[in-house]
Amino acid sequence: MTRRPVRIANFSGYLGDRHGALDEVMAGDAVDVLVGDYLAEVTLASLSARHRADPAKGYVGYFLGQIRPHLAAIAERGTKVVTNAGAFHPAGLAEALRAVISTEGLPLRVAHIEGDNLLPHLAELREAGHDLAHLDTGAPLASWGAEPISANAYLGGRGIAAALEAGADIVICGRVTDASLTSGPAAWWHGWAEDAWDALAGAVLAGHIIECGPHATGGNFTGFAVIPGGSANVPGALRPGYPLAEVAADGSSVITKHADHPGAVTVDTVTAQLVYEIQGPDYLNPDVTVHLADVRLRQAGPDRVEVSGTTGSAPPPTTKVALFAPIGHQIVMTAYLTGLRIAEKHALLAAQIRDLAAPGVEDLDVTLLGTAAADPRSQWEATVPVRIMATAKERAPLEYANFAARVNALFLGSVPGFFIDTAAAPALAPQPRIEYWPGLLPLEAVEHRAVLDDGRRIGIAPPKITQGFAGQPVQPEPAPYPSGRTERAPLGRIAFARSGDKGGNSNVGVWTADPEAWPWLRAALGTDAIRGLLPETADLEIVRHEFPHLRAVHFVLRGLLGVGGSSNLRVDQVGKAVGEYLLARVVDIPVELLDRRPATAG
Incomplete structure (x- = not known):
C-alpha cells in the first residue's frame, strides 16, 4: 500500500542560521520529520580547527539549546529529527543529547551515524592504493604538501534510513550530503529499495531545494522586493519562513512552507535554489545520480510548487572526501x-x-x-x-x-x-x-554505520550497483539571436540569478520568468559573453549548461574561488554575490522584452 507523502521541514540552513527557527517550525504546521543542516564547506574549515584544539568541541553545541525546549513536543507528536549538527563528533553530540533527554525523563531514542571520519585511516587508505585524487585536478593527495587535520567522506542517506527503521527518534549525523538529510527519511518512510533510482533522485532534489532553509522561500532572492512579510516602507520579507517538502512515494514532491509564516514559495524561488551550487545536469549523490535535465516546476497553489520529472540512475563508485589542513x-x-x-x-x-x-x-x-x-x-x-x-x-x-x-x-x-x-x-x-582539498574515494572503502541508542551498530554496505561518471554532458554554444532594436539595460531587468560555491569553483544560475525572453537569454549568455561580463573569469575555464524547462543557463566558473572558500583572498570568498554582480552588468536587451518584463524581475 502506498503511503501518503512524507512532510519534511527544514529548520537550519547553515551554522549561524536563525537561532529561533526551530521554535518557529515547531509552532507551525504538523510535519513528520524535522531536518537541520549546519555544515557548509567553510563551516567545516572553522570547525576542523576548533575540533583539533579541543575534540569535545567538534559538534554544534548550540543545537542542544535549540532542541531542548521542544523535546517533550517531539516525543508527544512522534516527530523524527535528523541533523548533521554532529559535525566532527556525532557520537559526542548524541551522548550529550541523551543526557538531556534522560534529565527530562522522555522516551526518545537517539542514534548517530559514523564512518565519515577518515582522518585516523588516511595512512591505511594510502597503503591500500587510494590516492584521494583531487576532484577538479586529479592530483593525488600526496602532492598537496599540507598535513590534514580533518578528512570526512560524504555519506548518503541509507544510514539515516536504517537508524529510523530501527526505531530512532533523533538521528545525529556528521558529514552526510546535505540532501541526504531529506532523502534518508523519505527512503525510510516509503520503504524504497536501494535501486529505486527515480524515487531516490526525486527525494535528493527535494532535499537540495529545502536544505538552505529560507533560500526556497524568498531569502537571497533576486525578486526579494515582491516577497510578502515586510512592512509598508520596506520591501521584502523581514523573516522569511522555512520550507517543507512533501515527498511522494514516486519521489515527486511539493515544496511549500508553514501557512502563517512570512515569505513565498513560487516557481522562481524554487528555481533559485534548484540551480544553486550544482555542477551541471547530473547531480551526484552517494545513493543515486540525479538527472536534472527534465525537471519540471509547476505552481500548484499558493506557496505550493510541484517538482516532477526528476530521474535517477546508479550512483558513481566514488564519494567526495573533504580534507582540511x-x-x-x-x-x-x-x-x-x-x-x-x-x-x-x-x-x-x-x-x-x-x-x-x-x-x-x-x-x-x-x-x-x-x-x-x-x-x-x-x-x-x-x-x-x-x-x-x-x-x-x-x-x-x-x-x-x-x-x-x-x-x-x-x-x-x-x-x-x-x-x-x-x-x-x-x-x-x-x-x-x-585550505580545502576535495578528494575522491571509492564508496567501498568507507565503513558507513548507524549506531543505535543501545550501542548496536548497523553496517551500511556500499551500493551494489554503481556507474562510472564520465563528466557532465557537453552542450553546444548557442546560436546568435536575431538582430533588432535593443536598449542598454542591466541584465537583472529581465533575469534572476543565484550563485554559490563548490570548492574552488563558483557556480551561477541565470533564468527568466518570461517564456518570450528565454530564446534571447540563452543566446546572449554564451561562454564568451560571460568572460566579457565577468572580467575576473577571463583566464578561467567556464562550463556552460542549459536547462530549457527552467529557462535557465548555468555556469561553473572553475578556479574563481582559488582552491576553496576558506583560503582565497576574495572579499566574497564563497561567491554568494557573483550572480547579483552579473545581473548588474548592462547589456543590449531587445526593447520588446523590456516592455513585457514580469513584475517579479529585478
Whole structure:
C-alpha cells in the first residue's frame, strides 16, 4: 500500500542560521520529520580547527539549546529529527543529547551515524592504493604538501534510513550530503529499495531545494522586493519562513512552507535554489545520480510548487572526501577612504601597506570596495571601504606589532580622508588559514554505520550497483539571436540569478520568468559573453549548461574561488554575490522584452 507523502521541514540552513527557527517550525504546521543542516564547506574549515584544539568541541553545541525546549513536543507528536549538527563528533553530540533527554525523563531514542571520519585511516587508505585524487585536478593527495587535520567522506542517506527503521527518534549525523538529510527519511518512510533510482533522485532534489532553509522561500532572492512579510516602507520579507517538502512515494514532491509564516514559495524561488551550487545536469549523490535535465516546476497553489520529472540512475563508485589542513595564518582589516581621487588614494595606501609589511608576509591584498558618489549628499556617499588582507606561513609577521599596529600608524602620514571605524572590534591577532582539498574515494572503502541508542551498530554496505561518471554532458554554444532594436539595460531587468560555491569553483544560475525572453537569454549568455561580463573569469575555464524547462543557463566558473572558500583572498570568498554582480552588468536587451518584463524581475 502506498503511503501518503512524507512532510519534511527544514529548520537550519547553515551554522549561524536563525537561532529561533526551530521554535518557529515547531509552532507551525504538523510535519513528520524535522531536518537541520549546519555544515557548509567553510563551516567545516572553522570547525576542523576548533575540533583539533579541543575534540569535545567538534559538534554544534548550540543545537542542544535549540532542541531542548521542544523535546517533550517531539516525543508527544512522534516527530523524527535528523541533523548533521554532529559535525566532527556525532557520537559526542548524541551522548550529550541523551543526557538531556534522560534529565527530562522522555522516551526518545537517539542514534548517530559514523564512518565519515577518515582522518585516523588516511595512512591505511594510502597503503591500500587510494590516492584521494583531487576532484577538479586529479592530483593525488600526496602532492598537496599540507598535513590534514580533518578528512570526512560524504555519506548518503541509507544510514539515516536504517537508524529510523530501527526505531530512532533523533538521528545525529556528521558529514552526510546535505540532501541526504531529506532523502534518508523519505527512503525510510516509503520503504524504497536501494535501486529505486527515480524515487531516490526525486527525494535528493527535494532535499537540495529545502536544505538552505529560507533560500526556497524568498531569502537571497533576486525578486526579494515582491516577497510578502515586510512592512509598508520596506520591501521584502523581514523573516522569511522555512520550507517543507512533501515527498511522494514516486519521489515527486511539493515544496511549500508553514501557512502563517512570512515569505513565498513560487516557481522562481524554487528555481533559485534548484540551480544553486550544482555542477551541471547530473547531480551526484552517494545513493543515486540525479538527472536534472527534465525537471519540471509547476505552481500548484499558493506557496505550493510541484517538482516532477526528476530521474535517477546508479550512483558513481566514488564519494567526495573533504580534507582540511592549516597552511599558515591570515589577518583582515577594514579601513575607509573619502572624497575625490579615490583611485590615487587607494594606490598610495596600498603601496604604503606593502612597504611596511614585515618579512614573511606572503600575500597582501588591498581591495577597494566600490566608488564614491558624484556630488555626495552625505559624508558616507563620499566614503569607500578598503579591505586589507595579509597571509603568512608563520604567525609572527602578522602579530599585532608587526602588521595591524603598522597599518594604524599610517593615519598622520597617509592620504587625506583615510580612517577606520574606531567603534568596531579591531583586528589584533592573526587567525589560522585553512585550505580545502576535495578528494575522491571509492564508496567501498568507507565503513558507513548507524549506531543505535543501545550501542548496536548497523553496517551500511556500499551500493551494489554503481556507474562510472564520465563528466557532465557537453552542450553546444548557442546560436546568435536575431538582430533588432535593443536598449542598454542591466541584465537583472529581465533575469534572476543565484550563485554559490563548490570548492574552488563558483557556480551561477541565470533564468527568466518570461517564456518570450528565454530564446534571447540563452543566446546572449554564451561562454564568451560571460568572460566579457565577468572580467575576473577571463583566464578561467567556464562550463556552460542549459536547462530549457527552467529557462535557465548555468555556469561553473572553475578556479574563481582559488582552491576553496576558506583560503582565497576574495572579499566574497564563497561567491554568494557573483550572480547579483552579473545581473548588474548592462547589456543590449531587445526593447520588446523590456516592455513585457514580469513584475517579479529585478
